[in-house]
Amino acid sequence: MVTLKIQTTKVYDDCETAYNQNYPVMIEEGGSRSSKTYNILIWLIQKSLSDWDNKIIDICRKAFPSVRDTVMFDFFEILRRYNLYSENNHNKTENIYKIGNNIFRFFGLDQEQKVRGRKRNIIFINEANELNPDDYKQLNQRTEELTIIDYNPSTEFGWYYDIQTQDEVIVFHSTYKDNPFLPERIRKSIEAYKETDENYWRVFGLGIRGVSKTTIFSNWSLVDEFKGEGELLYGMDFGFNNETALVRVLYHPKGIIVDELLYKSELTSDLMIEELNKLRDSGLITYADTITGDSARPEVIQDIFKADYNIKGTRKGKDSVLRNINFLKKHKLYVTKRSINLIKELKSYKWKSDKDNRILDQPVKLNDHLIDALFYALEDKANETEFAVGSVSWT
Ligand SMILES: Nc1ncnc2c1ncn2[C@@H]1O[C@H](COP(=O)(O)OP(=O)(O)O)[C@@H](O)[C@H]1O
Ligand SMILES: [Mg+2]
Structure with missing residues (x-):
């Protein structure tokens, strides 16, 4: 028997409780970074080292890349x-790891052949709200001892709530406050939702069920003037059939002021430069100001750069949209009254939903040119401070 000195959180104790009381299904529902995943894993590892023999332990979520x-x-x-860790116990092609005679198998529900017909003793379904009811039923039916489920309760309805009334299911809750290992920076960034987005705070802070809200931004209000403390930044999204959009931003951690400067379709590079020159004549931009433009159009960036404007391309990258959204949601946003098109975009900017009306963590890509420009202006700030959240993760 191996005993490890591993520090754990309440989530580890929850697993012990569920297992010792012979519950076939355990739910760990909670806020972002509440230590769910990490301590369920520690518990499974600890059990395999000390008590279990010849068990098959499956660990999955909806898509393999996220696993x-x-x-x-x-x-x-x-x-x-x-x-x-020992290399000898690791089959990297099959994503299998052995601890003693126990086998851990990792897979995604998108690997159809791996899902059907497999039996196991224990399964851990991570971020279970990505699964549909049938996925769960299939997995649970083929599990002999214990099904462990974790998720952030970001939806209003779901099978993972419905099953909670069953006698065989035990439910636990946790929040970031249950996680003493959390760096101060992340704790603060979760608490920032308290001020800016009530629904996010409920779900990701307090770990209580979300209400269906498809509008993405509600943390903004109107101001008369573009005036205040902060760093001056510009963001530009290029279009031809669509509008070319330019915003200027005063960034301060305590609040972000935004002003719409340009929203016009059918602009070639030359016409864009003309528009910039007009703005420069009115004192709304100078050659020295930093503009971040959509890197999908390098030739336009080149043209504007050659006209002496201080423009650079975005870096974007994986999950950048979500990161930008999360970043903005943590701030108070002040929009100048004259930013008529930006106000329209903010009002109509929504999360996508699937055929079962579940809200997905992707925005509907429609009328978001000024919002994209705003994201570009703030990209570096978001990259500096934002962390990937759960599946969205945010989680
Ligand atoms: N027992 C622990 N020991 C060390 N670090 C931990 C422990 N539990 C949680 N953490 C830290 O907290 C972070 C967030 O925990 P995680 O389990 O991913 O949260 P959740 O799944 O609830 O979002 C982990 O990435 C890890 O760095
Ligand atoms: Mg997790």
Whole structure:
């Protein structure tokens, strides 16, 4: 028997409770970074080291790439941290790891062949609100001892709420306050939602059920003038059939002021430069101001750069839209009254939903040119401070 000195959180104790009381299904519902995933993994590892023999333990979520980048990543991080990892026990092609005679298998529900017909003793379904009811039914039916589920309760309805009335299901809650390992920076960034987005605060802070809200931004108000403290930044989105959009921003951690400067379709590079020159004549921009423009149009950026404007391309990258949204949601946003088109875009900017009316963590890409320009202006700030949240993760 191996005993490890591993520090754990209440989530670990929740697993013990569910298992010792022979519950076939355990739900760990909670806010962002409440230590759910990490401590469920530690518990599974600890059990495999000390008590279990010949068990099959499956760990999954909806899509394999997210398994690989999150829960499987954490699993190996924990093993390495405690010097438990051994290359010999790791089948990297099949994503299988052995602890003693116990086998851990990692997969995504998008790997159809791996889902059907597999039996196991224990399953951990990570971010279970990505699954539909049938996915869950299939997995649960083929699990002999214990199904563990974790998620952020970001939806108003779902099978993972419906099953909670069943006798065989035990439910636990946790929030970021249950996680003493959380860096101060992340704690603060979760608490920022308290001021800016009530629904996000409920779900990701307090871990209580969200209300269906499809509008993405509600943390903004109108101001008369573009005036205040902060760093001056410009963002530009290029279009031809669509509008070319330019905003200027005063960025301060306590609040972001935005002003719409340009919103016009059918602009070639030359015409864009003309528009910039007009703005320069009115003192709304100078050659020295930093403009971040959509890197999808490098030739336009080149043209504007050659006309002496200080423009650079965006970096974007994986999950950048979500990161930008989360970043903006943590701030109070002040929009100048004259930014008529931006106000329209903010009002109509919504999350996509799927055929079951579940809200997805992607915005509807429609009428978002000024919003994109705003994201570009703030891209560097978002990259500096934002962390990836859950699936969205945000989680
Ligand atoms: N027992 C622990 N030991 C060390 N670090 C931990 C522990 N539990 C949580 N953490 C840290 O907290 C972070 C967030 O925990 P995580 O389990 O990912 O939260 P959740 O799944 O609830 O969003 C982890 O990435 C890890 O850095
Ligand atoms: Mg998690």
